[in-house]
Amino acid sequence: MIRIAVDCMGGDHGPSVTLPACAAFLAAHPQARLLLVGRPEVLSALPPGLDASRCTVVPAAEVVEMDDPVEVALRRKKDSSMRVAIAQVKDGAADVAVSAGNTGALMAIARYVLKTLDGIDRPAIATQMPNAAGGATTVLDLGANVDCSAEHLLQFAVMGSALVAANGRENPSVGLLNIGEEVIKGNDVIKRAGQLLREAAARGDLNFHGNVEGNDIFKGTTDIVVCDGFVGNVALKASEGLASMIGAFLREEFGRGWHSRLAALVAWPVLARFKRRVDHRRYNGAALLGLRGLVFKSHGSADAFAFEQALRRAYDAAEARLLERVQRRIARAAPLMATPSGESPAATPL
Amino acid sequence: MIRIAVDCMGGDHGPSVTLPACAAFLAAHPQARLLLVGRPEVLSALPPGLDASRCTVVPAAEVVEMDDPVEVALRRKKDSSMRVAIAQVKDGAADVAVSAGNTGALMAIARYVLKTLDGIDRPAIATQMPNAAGGATTVLDLGANVDCSAEHLLQFAVMGSALVAANGRENPSVGLLNIGEEVIKGNDVIKRAGQLLREAAARGDLNFHGNVEGNDIFKGTTDIVVCDGFVGNVALKASEGLASMIGAFLREEFGRGWHSRLAALVAWPVLARFKRRVDHRRYNGAALLGLRGLVFKSHGSADAFAFEQALRRAYDAAEARLLERVQRRIARAAPLMATPSGESPAATPL
Incomplete structure (x- = not known):
């Protein structure tokens, strides 16, 4: 079983895109379970095609807007759907999180909540x-x-x-x-x-x-x-x-x-x-690499088909145990990877 | 009258492309004259369509190859068609030079022969x-x-x-x-x-x-x-x-x-x-800007149609007095453009 925490509110279109994508994704992945994160009033009425028996609604009162500065997303919206989705991964409730929200905010929150892996100064987007x-x-x-x-x-x-x-x-x-x-x-x-x-x-x-x-x-x-x-x-x-x-x-x-x-x-x-x-759209779904947990980013303008691809990528990565693979490879290459002393490993946000 | 010095030997195909392009270009530009620069034995037999009355062959014994390092092109091949073409601009015999040769060599030679304009540290390719x-x-x-x-x-x-x-x-x-x-x-x-x-x-x-x-x-x-x-x-x-x-x-x-x-x-x-x-191919012909003379660069793999476009661009730039326009604009913006002291204005060759 693979559990995906979905930021249902993120992206240009929010639930009108993410929920139909979740329905299509679940239909094709019998081993998947979804944590649908977002405003409870929006997620109280799930679309008819969605297999509710494999979904859990996780309430989050706030939404990170596409043009929110990183500081606002990180410091003022502590109950955002984006942050709560990532926290599910941190807490072990989900194997991977997916969001179509603001890239800078997603990276900053993921970094803050999950922290970087040993040996990695800066997470990257692939x-x-x-x-x-x-x-x-x-x-x-x-x-x-x-x-x-x-x-x-x-x-x-x-x-x-x-x-x-x-x-x-x-x-x-x-x-x-x-x-x-x-x-x-x-x-x-x-x-x-x-x-x-x-x-x-x-x-x-x-x-x-x-x-x-x-x-x-x-x-x-x-x-x-x-x-x-x-x-x-x-x-x-x-x-x-x-x-x-x-x-x-x-x-x-x-x-x-x-x-x-x-x-x-x-x-x-x-x-x-x-x-x-x-x-x-077939290539939608970028991996945030270098964190102590798996996070995937969908294009903000994704439609349901594209968002479903991001869910698939996240599922495949979790199933293939991407996190452990990254950790193993980093440990092996560690002697070459150390940052020259004196450089602070601060991220430069988007 | 606009006079263009053409490096006939440059590019992946040399004279088999540059000469037919020159013929087509001259036919469309009655005010143009060409200085055909290259090996005399190659340029002794001009193609039938080329209006020889508006062409002068300027001999150059050597050719800069596409994979020649900048040092070789600059120091060892002093009689290359590329360098002789640029020297025509320097000497006032041509209004502009065009070459499909190696970009790094062209920039280095143009810079060495023509020098940069006052106020410009580094020429650019546009x-x-x-x-x-x-x-x-x-x-x-x-x-x-x-x-x-x-x-x-x-x-x-x-x-x-x-x-x-x-x-x-x-x-x-x-x-x-x-x-x-x-x-x-x-x-x-x-x-x-x-x-x-x-x-x-x-x-x-x-x-x-x-x-x-x-x-x-x-x-x-x-x-x-x-x-x-x-x-x-x-x-x-x-x-x-x-x-x-x-x-x-x-x-x-x-x-x-x-x-x-x-x-x-x-x-x-x-x-x-x-x-x-x-x-x-319609967009072929890049300007080397910031030099005390006009030089245009054609794509190395250009065919005759593409090379002709580079000739047209060079012609139009010379006709519109691009060099003086650049100088005027630089003089106006000079107070803002000075490089912070201490930085050497050395070029980083391609």
Whole structure:
């Protein structure tokens, strides 16, 4: 049995999205139980499709809004659905928590409530992006850390390797995001991170491929791409922007005049297959790694289908015992991962 | 009359691409003259379509290879077609130089031969990306500078504004690439850059919109997006990778079985229009800004159509007196742009 604490109030749409997603998810996962966290008056009437026998409502009076500053979410809303969901993991009542709320608040609360693992200075956010090799590339960090040391990048590589291994890909390859493949490229932090990653690979702690460039994320050159949160966030959002633009252009061209509309009709099955392949909703659900408990983040704008994917990812991670895998890998790589003395391990919130 | 020095040997394909592009370009630009720089034995037989009366062959015995280290290109190949082309600008024989060669070598040689403008510590590379607003977003820097100070980012904003204004868009808006729109987001360099940009805007030196995120590049939120070279390079290459992947998926789906192939036939005019809209070759031609002379860089893998676009961009920039525009804007913003004392203005080569 896997127990998921769901922040039902989070995201742009709240319960109107999270509850239908929970219903669909439970129907497909007979071994799952859900803790539905949120305002009791909202959760008193569960939708008809939801298997209530496997759900427990956990009341939380407040909601972290999408634009709440981290301080407000952390200090003033102590009974928020987000915080109560994470507390279920801390207390052992749930194996994993899922929220579509404000990323900065989620990371700060998760860090505050759960604390970081020994050997990890900074938790990271990892997500998957589809690649041309037919699989997905796991990219981290995606915005939790805007200034990273070489040791942080090594920590991300170790945690990312545990995540991908938990997904069934043993000994996944790691690429270091850079502006060229040669060892001499990049700034000092990147060069030193490359050195640490090579040492870790030589010790058998991970499978380091070398430097990769932005296009390698979508080529699928490596299973994992490691970068600081600023770069990862820009790459992710630029990709989202480009994909939207291309989608809009395609729709516009297929809507331009009667011949184009006829062509769209004829090409419908092809376009539907294409759309399914590039559907970013299938990749929804980012892991917060490096904490003493499992937390997954859904895109704030997720619809029920997308939110269900985040629930699936959380379920799979809990089932594959991701937390223990991360801890084992960190313990093994610990000698290389220590932050140079003098640096405070303070998080830079989003 | 505009005179362009063309490095005919540069790029993945050399003269087999550059010469046909020169022929097409000359045919469309009656006021242009070309200095064709390269090995005399290769340039002795010009292709039949090329108007030889408007071309002068300038011999250069050596060629900078795509994988030559910067040191080799700069110190050992003093008679390279790349260097001789840039020297034509320095000597006043050409108004602008164009090369499809190795970016790192081109920047280093251009910097060495032409020197930087007063007030500019580091030249930047600026290119255009298509946006959903129907225009193009100018992004800089794209890889010349991997560690930037706030003052460098301001310099990029000023130079980018001159470039876009030269393209006919007066008072273009500038966005600072960040991981959120709020002023408090980002690392210390970004926050300080935001402050400098706001001061420059208050003085009327530029039109600062505020922070933008990765997706804004393709939304077209601002005319210009400013970032350090590491981030810009990753964003550009990630976008190239994603566009290739989407293109490959679309081709695969339209090639899967007889119904799909029939649909492709029916949809052909629509797909051709779509392809034209997202054709990255139309955006080929990046400006090297901040030098005492105009240099444009074509993608190394450019075909003749793409290389011709780079020639057009170079022509338009020379015709619009881009160099003087950049100098004027820099002089105006000079009080804000000075690098904090103690920092050496050394370039970090690609």
